[in-house]
Amino acid sequence: MSEERINRFVGKRILERRKLLRLSQVALAEAVGIYPQQLHKHEQGRNRLAAGLLYDLARALDLSPNYFFEGLEQEVRVPAHLQLLLVFAHSLGEIRSKEHLVVINQLVRGLGAKPRRRNRRSLP
Numbered sequence: 001m002s003e004e005r006i007n008r009f010v011g012k013r014i015l016e017r018r019k020l021l022r023l024s025q026v027a028l029a030e031a032v033g034i035y036p037q038q039l040h041k042h043e044q045g046r047n048r049l050a051a052g053l054l055y056d057l058a059r060a061l062d063l064s065p066n067y068f069f070e071g072l073e074q075e076v077r078v079p080a081h082l083q084l085l086l087v088f089a090h091s092l093g094e095i096r097s098k099e100h101l102v103v104i105n106q107l108v109r110g111l112g113a114k115p116r117r118r119n120r121r122s123l124p
Contacts, residue, residue: 001072003048004045006072007045007046007047007048007049008044008045009045009069009072010045010049010054010068010069011042011043011044011045011046011049012043012045013067013068013070014039014042014043014057014061014068015043017061017063017067018043018061019090021061021062023061025039025040025043028057028060028061031056031060032053032056032057032060033056034053054068092104
């Protein structure tokens with residue numbers, strides 16, 4: 001497995017955990033003593049992570065360093081529609097109004113419903 005692929009995988013795991021904890025890049029970078037731009041490059045897999053920094057990131061994200069490598073061997077590309085679904089679910093978590101969530105739920109369920117078959121005789 002290439003070093004670039006490992007860097008991208010580990011970076012993706014950092015990004016996922018940071019977003020799950022709703023931490024900004026600035027907050028996480030400050031917690032581990034690096035600049036936000038450096039963290040961004042690590043999350044994109046463009047910069048290598050030193051072992052010490054990886055350990056610090058694990059502590060800041062309340063994880064074991066092993067977390068960053070879990071699933072590396074079985075890495076499967078997530079289809080674009082599932083990535084979009086994850087972003088959508090995260091966005092829903094930002095909505096605080098129960099009424100808005102109910103309306104969004106109704107809309108999504110309506111859009112996902114199977115279209116009704118029209119009777120040919122009823123067509124104009």
